[in-house]
Amino acid sequence: NMTDNDDLEILMVSNSNSHILSKWKDDMNIKNIKLVSDYTGEISAKYKSFNLLGFSKRTVFLINKEGKISYIDWDYQVNDEDFALIKEQINSLD
Numbered sequence: 001n002m003t004d005n006d007d008l009e010i011l012m013v014s015n016s017n018s019h020i021l022s023k024w025k026d027d028m029n030i031k032n033i034k035l036v037s038d039y040t041g042e043i044s045a046k047y048k049s050f051n052l053l054g055f056s057k058r059t060v061f062l063i064n065k066e067g068k069i070s071y072i073d074w075d076y077q078v079n080d081e082d083f084a085l086i087k088e089q090i091n092s093l094d
Contacts, residue, residue: 060072
C-alpha cells in the first residue's frame with residue numbers, strides 16, 4: 001500500500017515561486033508532499049520536462065533510492081486512471 005510506505009517521498013516540482021507553492025499547499029491541506037520551486041526551470045530542463053512556453057509539463061517520475069528512474073508518465077492527467085497506474089507502479093517497487 002503506497003500510503004504505508006515510509007520510504008516513499010513525494011516531491012512536486014513547479015516553476016511557481018515558493019510563496020505561491022506554500023499558499024497552494026495550505027489551501028489544498030496537503031501534508032505528505034514536499035513542494036520544490038524550480039523557478040528558473042533548471043530541474044525541469046534536466047528531466048526534459050520543460051516546454052517552450054516556459055513552464056514544467058505535468059510529468060511523473062518514479063525514482064528509486066539509487067537514483068534510477070523506474071517509471072515515467074510524460075503527460076500525467078489528474079484522473080483516476082493515471083493515478084491508478086502510478087499506484088500500481090509504486091506498489092510493484094521493491
